[in-house]
Amino acid sequence: MRVPLSILIYQRVLATPDPLFPECLHARRFEQQLRLLRRWFRLMPLSRAVTHLAEGTLPARAACLTFDNGYAEHATVALPLLQRYGVPATFFVAAGYLDGGCTWSDIVTEVVRNAPGERLNLGRSGFASYDIGCPVRRRAVIEMLLAALRLLPPAERAARVLAMARRPTPTMMSSDQVLALHRAGMEIGAHPLHHTVLSSLSNAAARAEIAEGQCRIEELIRARVSLFAYPSGKPGEDFEQRHGLMLRAHGFEAAVGSARGAAGSGSDLFALPRFSPCEAGNGGFLLRLAGNLFTRG
The missing domain is CATH 3.20.20.370 (Glycoside hydrolase/deacetylase)
Structure with missing residues (x-):
């Protein structure tokens, strides 16, 4: 058996x-x-x-x-x-x-979660400006960024994520x-x-x-x-x-x-x-x- x-x-x-x-x-x-x-x-x-x-x-x-x-x-x-x-x-x-240390996905989540105001400008990391005026929109932006970054080569992904947060919180x-x-x-x-x-x-x-x-x-x-x-x-x-x-x-x-x-x-x-x-x-x-x-x- x-x-x-x-x-x-x-x-x-x-x-x-x-x-x-x-x-x-x-x-x-x-x-x-x-x-x-x-x-x-x-x-x-x-x-x-x-x-x-x-x-x-x-x-x-x-x-x-x-x-x-x-x-x-x-x-x-x-x-x-x-x-x-x-x-x-x-x-x-x-x-x-x-x-x-912390993972790249945790950095992205932290950046969007803690961003002040109702818009988040991620132009420096190769993205656009996003509406994050409510929790539903913040989560949607997190999921969109994770999906886009997951497709990139590791070196490019790391560079773009670090452009979002140079001193991420260790996890x-x-x-x-x-x-x-x-x-x-x-x-x-x-x-x-x-x-x-x-x-x-x-x-x-x-x-x-x-x-x-x-x-x-x-x-x-x-x-x-x-x-x-x-x-x-x-x-x-x-x-x-x-x-x-x-x-x-x-x-x-x-x-x-x-x-x-x-x-x-x-x-x-x-x-x-x-x-x-x-x-x-x-x-x-x-x-x-x-x-x-x-x-x-």
Whole structure:
């Protein structure tokens, strides 16, 4: 019998609800999900689940929690709740963002969110002037900018984003916070060094991003790093089979993407699917999670 493995992917876990993005996960909603997960699933570290998956010994109702990017609130908000409920988790960290970094998308969001007045002129960054007179329009401008910038080459995107805000507010963890997660018994995995989509890089550049990202995290926590998460994570679009071969060559044991579905005994360990738990209500959350079990990755 093929027992499925549910792997959940979390990114932001805010301390309080965000009025501009009410669907974003926050502490109270995350705590509700932890209670449900602990009641209905057998929660285990991803490394142990991968071993069981490879050996065909995965227990029923197995599930893993994973966190991407390395946001500071993973240490300040998520960790205390995980400890309270005795839930293990794996945190994928982009080492290049530690100690004062933030993603380009967070910079864009901050600029539009905090802009004074009812219009925002982004001429210096190659855009136009936009009406931001109400929350709905501010959010629409954020989504438009993110969609446009996502299509640009990384260097051009970085230059245009930095033209919007030369001193963005850091959103990522410090090295000490990563150490705190590790010392609390949480697993630490790696992203590429600069959280760059691997398919956008040459083979040589992709290998360098993988190796340096892994090396810096291992030096920080003084332990082996054997789990990897692909940025964005769409199979065939953001990563390909060649990238899994690169990860094997660097000693990784498994990698996760963002395709829907549950992993099974025949799943590629270097392209494991994950479920994104974004439902606000408990019923909707459990229904989506149950439905995910019938989509095999």
